[in-house]
C-alpha cells in the first residue's frame with residue numbers, strides 16, 4: 474500500500490496524518506502552504522479540485538474529504554481496530570457518530586473559521602454566532618457520551634472517531650466555545666493526546682500548547 478499525504482499543519486489534514494502515524498504504515502507527507510494559496514495552484518487543483526487539504530494519494534489515485542479518508546484507512550487496516558467490525562454491535566453507533574461529526578461539527582467549524590472569507594463579511598458575526606451554538610451542542614453530546622461511556626467516545630477502545638473529535642476540539646481553542654473549558658472534555662483531550670502517535674504528530678507538524 475502506497476500513501477502520499479498533502480497536508481497543512483493543524484488543519485483538517487491533521488487527523489489523517491495522525492491516523493497514518495497511529496497505523497504505523499509507511500507514507501510520504503508533502504506540506505501545502507495554505508497561507509500562500511498553494512492549495513489553489515493548478516497542479517494541486519488537479520489532485521483536489523476543491524482546493525482544500527487534505528489530499529491522500531492511495532496507490533497513485535488522489536482522494537479528498539477528511540472523514541472519508543479516515544474511514545478508508547480504518548477499513549484498509551482493519552486489524553488495527555480503529556473502527557468496529559462490520560458485524561460488531563457497535564458498528565451502527567460508530568457510523569452514526571462519524572456522520573454526525575462530519576455533518577454537524579465540521580461544517581459549523583468551517584462556518585466559524587471562514588465566515589468572512591466564504592460568505593459576506595458583513596454577515597460574518599451572525600454566521601459565527603449560529604456556528605457557535607451548533608459547536609456547543611456537539612460538545613454537549615460528547616460530554617454526555619463520555620460521562621456514560623468512560624474514556625473514549627465509543628467506550629473503552631480508542632479509535633478513529635477520537636482522532637477526528639480531538640482535532641476538532643483543538644480547533645475550538647480560540648473560540649468562546651472552547652471544548653476544553655468543560656472539565657470532562659479537558660480530561661478526555663488530555664488523556665487521548667498522551668498517545669505516542671499524537672506526540673509524534675505534534676513533532677512532525679510543529680504543534681504545541683494544547684490541551685494544557
Ligand SMILES: N[C@@H](CCC(=O)N[C@@H](CS)C(=O)NCC(=O)O)C(=O)O
Nearest residue numbers: 484485507524525526527538539540
Ligand atoms: N470537507 C473538507 C474540508 C477541508 C478544509 O476545509 N480544509 C481547509 C483547512 S482546515 C482548507 O483547505 N482551507 C484552505 C481554503 O479553504 O482555501 C474535508 O473534510 O477535507
